[in-house]
Amino acid sequence: MKFGVLALQGDFAEHIATLKRLGVEEVEVRLPRDLEGLSGLIIPGGESTTIGKLATWYGLMEPLREFGRERPIWGTCAGAILLARDVGRDQPLLGLMDITVVRNAFGRQVDSFEIDLNVPALANSTGDAAPYHAIFIRAPIIERLGPSVQPLATLPDGRIVAAQQGKLLATSFHPELTRDDRFHRYFIRLAE
Numbered sequence: 001m002k003f004g005v006l007a008l009q010g011d012f013a014e015h016i017a018t019l020k021r022l023g024v025e026e027v028e029v030r031l032p033r034d035l036e037g038l039s040g041l042i043i044p045g046g047e048s049t050t051i052g053k054l055a056t057w058y059g060l061m062e063p064l065r066e067f068g069r070e071r072p073i074w075g076t077c078a079g080a081i082l083l084a085r086d087v088g089r090d091q092p093l094l095g096l097m098d099i100t101v102v103r104n105a106f107g108r109q110v111d112s113f114e115i116d117l118n119v120p121a122l123a124n125s126t127g128d129a130a131p132y133h134a135i136f137i138r139a140p141i142i143e144r145l146g147p148s149v150q151p152l153a154t155l156p157d158g159r160i161v162a163a164q165q166g167k168l169l170a171t172s173f174h175p176e177l178t179r180d181d182r183f184h185r186y187f188i189r190l191a192e
Contacts, residue, residue, distance in 0.1 A: 001039040001191060004029040006064075008054040010046020010078055014176035018184050032063040039191040040072035040167075043079030045137065045174050048103065051078055052092030061092060068096040072167035072190040074183075080170035081140050097165045098146025105141035105159075105172075112137040119153045119162065122182045125189055133180060134161065134173035141172060167191070 005015045007028035019026040027034055029041065041064075043051070055061050067073065068083075073096065075083040082094050084101040106113070116131035123129035132153070142160040145151060153162035153171075161172040167190045175183035 001025065001188070002027060002037055003188070003191070004034060004038045004041045006041065006043045006051070006055070006060075006079070008058070008060075009050050010044040011174065011176060012042075012044045012046075014174075015042045015044050015076075015184075018176050018181055022181055022184060022188070024188060029060075030058065032059055035063055035067050038067070038071065040074070040187060041067060042187070043073060043075040043082055044176065045077030045079060048078035048081035048087075049091045052082060055082075056092050061094065065094055065096060068094060068168060072169070072187065074169040074171070074187045074190075076171050076174055076176065077137065077139055080142070080172060083168060083170050085146075086144075087140075097163070097168050097170055098149050099142050099163060099165075099170060100144035101140045101170075102143050103140050104138050105143075106136060106139055109138055112139075115155065117153045117155075117161070119182075121152045121164070122186055125186045126182045128182060132175075132182065133178055134171075134175075135177045136161075136173050139172045142170060 002025040083097040086100040149165040
């Protein structure tokens with residue numbers, strides 16, 4: 001199996017490093033041809049508007065949509081925004097997940113935080129029921145889920161921070177910034 005990480009902007013190197021640690025073949029995706037032969041794709045955190053504009057510039061938007069109709073895509077933070085159907089403003093979106101996302105829902109960079117989350121899907125998939133330590137940096141919130149989307153994790157106040165629609169996965173936080181690779185293993189299993 002070979003996994004790609006969209007490498008236009010953002011923290012793609014951290015996802016690549018995690019995939020390497022897991023012994024998975026990885027590819028930096030910058031052009032449509034880089035999607036060939038991939039089992040799945042990660043869209044990293046960064047700046048969603050910039051990633052969307054660069055993906056448009058490099059002719060990646062439609063190839064990414066086609067890829068996501070057939071194979072798994074996981075969006076972390078800015079990547080979750082790109083997967084959404086609606087973000088309440090005009091910017092390039094893939095529109096693959098039936099979710100509405102609110103950008104920068106927690107405020108500015110100084111309002112970033114970390115919290116332990118209960119994620120039953122990880123316990124079921126990996127057998128490890130320990131709380132997941134999540135890092136939120138100018139993070140979005142998943143405000144609305146369509147009928148085919150399942151919430152995977154919520155904050156104590158009930159706001160949704162991880163969701164899944166078939167083989168599409170969105171997390172508001174940055175699993176690549178921790179040593180806990182359970183979300184990466186969960187995503188890899190979606191492609192099996």
